[in-house]
Amino acid sequence: MLTRTRDLTAQKRSRRVRSRAVSTLPPLVVSTLKPHEVDLAYSTLVCPTCRTWVPISAPHSPRPKLVPHHTEKAGSDDPVRCPGSHRLVSINLTVDQWFQRLEEGLSQTDGRRSPRVLRKPTLGPPPAVMQIVGGAMDDKTARKLDEAHVRGCSACSVMDDEGKILRAADITSRCADGRRLAQLAAHTTRLAPARRKAQLDREDVNDRRAWAHRLLHQQQWSRHAQAVGHADTQRIEDVLAALIQTLNPHKVEAPQLTAWERADLMSAITLLATQKEQLQRR
Structure with a gap:
């Protein structure tokens, strides 16, 4: 009897994820993440589990969550789905508030002093x-x-x-x-x-x-x-x-x-x- 083998290659993601599955991991609160790891303008963030940028499904709905994604690149052999798929996201910041936090972080980073120590050159005897x-x-x-x-x-x-x-x-x-x-x-x-x-x-x-x-x-x-x-x-x-x-x-x-x-x-x-x-x- 012919049995259907499971296709393990990464498939093309659908634009609208209709799955009702929810991850058992606790919801992600946007305010607790670093500003440079969130992009509310395009509704994406860095998944804490696999450290890759993942879109947020239905960001304006009552229960937004991360779209299902793999830990490897698309087209790789034996892909493994990330445990952070379908994880709920709590968007408690507006786009303006997130952008303000991002600008404040950049200004603080630019104002830091370099830890590099510049040694003064040793001076020889002065000329006559x-x-x-x-x-x-x-x-x-x-x-x-x-x-x-x-x-x-x-x-x-x-x-x-x-x-x-x-x-x-x-x-x-x-x-x-x-x-x-x-x-x-x-x-x-x-x-x-x-x-x-x-x-x-x-x-x-x-x-x-x-x-x-x-x-x-x-x-x-x-x-x-x-x-x-x-x-x-x-x-x-x-x-x-x-x-x-x-x-x-x-x-x-x-x-x-x-x-x-x-x-x-x-x-x-x-x-x-x-x-x-x-x-x-x-």
């Missing part, structure tokens, strides 16, 4: 003043500062009987600021050739890189320029055909255009024709 100033100053500026200090400092300049400055004093007899400025001028003068050479090398490298980028761009564009031109031309031709068909409809019962509408269409057709001519000249 000569290294700080010398790295940011060229030889001309350092020489001008030294000359200006010599003109304004009596200890760093040698004067004649009339008070005119003859020359700068020796570095051993100069003041502390004068000695630092003299050392800075000598240091920048010694490093000036290497600095100019490094600057020229950087400019040369930047020029070569820019030239290579331009050459690469030209090669890539020349590879796709023809296809892009054909696509632009085809697009303009399609728009022109549509505008011409609107201007001169094939059907007699088509709505007639006003004078303003015909003028606008003619302007658009003229502009597109000009663009097509420019593309064909390239």
Whole structure:
């Protein structure tokens, strides 16, 4: 005798569940669930048993409940029905109240401080003043500062009987600021050739890189320029055909255009024709 085997594959859910079965689990109270696990706008929530989103059957009825669902995806082998199927749901919140709770939860989450600890980097020994100033100053500026200090400092300049400055004093007899400025001028003068050479090398490298980028761009564009031109031309031709068909409809019962509408269409057709001519000249 032939016996009918039970079909265990997940079937397509019906839009309206007419079963009167009720789960033995206690009813779900919407207010006790987390706001992000409920969506009253679409009448769905996360089933606490299988942690999947499940629709609520007849949410506006006196006894709403979860629709029957499986713990696996639809079409999987040997599906098992979730024990939370047909579980009663107590909707004690309105859509506005639920949305307000959701916004409050988002604001609290966004306002939290990050638990990540940012360690301060360990600082090495500070550089010398000569290294700080010398790295940011060229030889001309350092020489001008030294000359200006010599003109304004009596200890760093040698004067004649009339008070005119003859020359700068020796570095051993100069003041502390004068000695630092003299050392800075000598240091920048010694490093000036290497600095100019490094600057020229950087400019040369930047020029070569820019030239290579331009050459690469030209090669890539020349590879796709023809296809892009054909696509632009085809697009303009399609728009022109549509505008011409609107201007001169094939059907007699088509709505007639006003004078303003015909003028606008003619302007658009003229502009597109000009663009097509420019593309064909390239």
